[in-house]
Amino acid sequence: MSYRISSHQTLSAETMPRVPNVSVVVFNKFSPFHLSIPSIVFGNDSLHESFFNLQFVAGEEGPILSDIGMEIHTKTTLESLAKADIIIVPYWRTIDERPNAQLIEALRLANKRGALMVGLCLGGYVLAYSGLLAGKRAATHWELEEDFTRRFPETSLDTNALYVEDNGVITSAGTAAGIDCCLYIFRKYYSSKIANRIARRMVVPPYRDGGQAQFIEQPIPITTSDSRINELMEKIRSDIGRKYTLDELANSVMMTRRTFTRKFHKATGMAFGEWLASERLNFAQDLLESTELNIDQIVAKTGFSSVFLFRDKFKQRYAVTPNRWRKTFHGRNCCGIRNLTT
Template identity: 85%
Template sequence: MSTRTLSPKTLSSKTMQQIPNVSVIVFNGFSPFHISVPSIVFGPDTLHETFFNLQFVAGEEGSILSDIGMEIHTRAKLDSLEQADIIIVPYWRTIDERPNTQLIEALRLAYARGALIVGLCLGGYVLAYAGLLAGKRAATHWELEQDFTQRFPETSLDTNALYVEDSGVITSAGTAAGIDCCLYVFRKYYSSTIANRVARRMVVPPHRDGGQAQFIEQPIPITTSDSRINELMDRIRNDIGHKYTLDELAESVMMTRRTFTRKFHKATGMAFGEWLAAERFNLAQDLLESTDLSIEQIVAQTGFSSVLAFRDKFKERYVVTPNRWRKTFHQQN
């Protein structure tokens, strides 16, 4: 899977010329939720600072009314996509309808000059109709997998992925996966530290791998409805490098091992080991990006059993080595 080189991940000396331009294409019959996701992630209100220049672009002539009667007024037309670094198609009204010729041509031209093209949920159909997914991997909502495969056989559909990037085109699965996908795009331009701040303001998990299965009971939880589990998770986060055992943890919350295992899974939707590994990987990513600690020091702080185990598991999870991750995402000061 190949990707394109994007803007440097730096917040220093940020000028308007360095800020990426994001264009979100809207159509008549749009879904308010789907267009609100890129608006919140890339808009200036979430962190009260401008990290992206965001605009909505009319994908067709005429009124732009939502499926529940809301209306969008935008002066930006398809020719404005010539200045876009990122183009997001957040939705499409019907899988049987081919988008207008002007939109398809604008998307093709933008892709040819190197813009990052993103299709959220049914927005992937627009990209497929434009021929931008031919010969590439892609994701879509699980309910539409059979239709998508039959309609676009030249695209290799990943039937489990939350989102997929291939050669400068990103597609995502259903509703909530659009949030994960947009946060992933944010991370491509800025560090995970900044992207995580956006996620925390939205009260969503800071990062879910694109390859994570769509059929998941819950994303990585920040808090749960079980106060004892919440306190335990906070305590573990503050000492993530400790070697934990289920017996030790169960005793600390005055439960049997079996009861603890059941309650933790009920509260978080994850087995304890799965949750702990995710927390350790999240911390490792932050340390790789925001510090100059050696791999050995990061392993010691995050609680992995050895440098070799950390490198192997990191590469298995993210498809790149820790050193490559650092080289790509390390903050420039």
């Protein structure tokens, strides 16, 4: 059974669940951008809290330099992968090169004991060379689909996916898809609210369409540069189930309807109706994950005018039904990690 913690609750050291260990494997000629993605998502700089134990592991002997002269110093070797809950290969220097035998063996052993294996962008090639994608679905950069299929015909490549999870192995498409993938992994261990906080701190675009759209967070503006709009947004969030009209809202901030519509869009980048629907869907998403409320009760709490409209909007946004979302994410508890909401 999973549980959630509200903002005024605390956990003692005795009751706090174990923090998962994340190992990021690094090699010579690394890509600073690809390496920064898991560093930001799983490190403690973004939220100033430790949700994961993050470490960098040398995937080979010798100096580890980027192509622009940056250098990584780590004394952590492949033996440490035996204690990792999540192993991320964030890149690979060339598609023609087979990884060293020691790394392949370490990855195979980790996969066998149940560690979550992740290949971001070309890191998927390392997992494929290690035999971890045989008989599985996978994703990769669209420019390399033909090459990947030719090299690894036993892998079923999903050419429409930003990322794919199949039996404990996750692969992502190129570059920015690694962000989506890492946020997805974050929510596998914790809640969508915390993952969304990471996304907002990273200034992730509000919408990410793709083959895995039902798993991709939809960050929306929390605050804007307009103080009156900010106050109004907070007021609406505190009573999201109410019906609102543009005339009422415009009067509440002493604007004409036309001025309010223009200023709201300028401040948030969204029309008011679009913003309100997004807020309601995010709230519904959290209720599906964290409560036992039925669909009628969720519709009442979130302010949708009917169950039919709610289901239609939810499916448009996440590409799955509310019931399917609940079955996927309600009470999720992977590797002994419990869902925490702050």
